[in-house]
Amino acid sequence: MAKFMDVHHGMQGITAEQLSAAHRADLAIEATEKVHFERAWADPRSGTVYCLSEAPSAEAVRKVHERAGHPVEEIHPVPLSV
Amino acid sequence: MAKFMDVHHGMQGITAEQLSAAHRADLAIEATEKVHFERAWADPRSGTVYCLSEAPSAEAVRKVHERAGHPVEEIHPVPLSV
Numbered sequence: 001m002a003k004f005m006d007v008h009h010g011m012q013g014i015t016a017e018q019l020s021a022a023h024r025a026d027l028a029i030e031a032t033e034k035v036h037f038e039r040a041w042a043d044p045r046s047g048t049v050y051c052l053s054e055a056p057s058a059e060a061v062r063k064v065h066e067r068a069g070h071p072v073e074e075i076h077p078v079p080l081s082v
Numbered sequence: 083m084a085k086f087m088d089v090h091h092g093m094q095g096i097t098a099e100q101l102s103a104a105h106r107a108d109l110a111i112e113a114t115e116k117v118h119f120e121r122a123w124a125d126p127r128s129g130t131v132y133c134l135s136e137a138p139s140a141e142a143v144r145k146v147h148e149r150a151g152h153p154v155e156e157i158h159p160v161p162l163s164v
Contacts, residue, residue, distance in 0.1 A: 039163065041163045044162065077125055078132065079124075
């Protein structure tokens with residue numbers, strides 16, 4: 001398992017409720033790919049959402065986000081953290 | 083106070099020790115700007131480092147990182163989180 005930071009763009013105007021709903025949608029299906037989405041942070045103004053996850057691969061992260069209805073192209077492994 | 087995600091580029095090859103040292107350098111002086119750096123994640127391969135902070139402004143985050151020796155240009159407010 002490894003940590004990943006993925007970045008969504010084009011989410012201008014996202015609300016707290018929409019961010020929570022998107023996160024819940026990920027949590028509901030993440031186990032199918034052995035992924036766990038830990039946290040997410042959003043900037044409604046720039047439309048950027050950052051998601052921190054633990055997963056077996058970037059591909060697993062991509063699949064969960066896609067099936068949950070919010071596909072992402074930018075997925076970065078972050079093996080180091082403090 | 084608000085939350086910010088800042089992104090450093092060009093840090094290829096950064097080690098766990100270097101990430102810790104950089105974080106400690108921020109923590110040592112952050113109070114001068116009323117900033118607190120909570121977490122940081124790094125990808126040595128792409129050279130990307132993400133820092134999560136709580137601060138009065140993006141400018142305050144910029145100042146601390148600059149004085150600590152690792153200036154950053156990309157600082158995003160992230161008012162929403164889950």
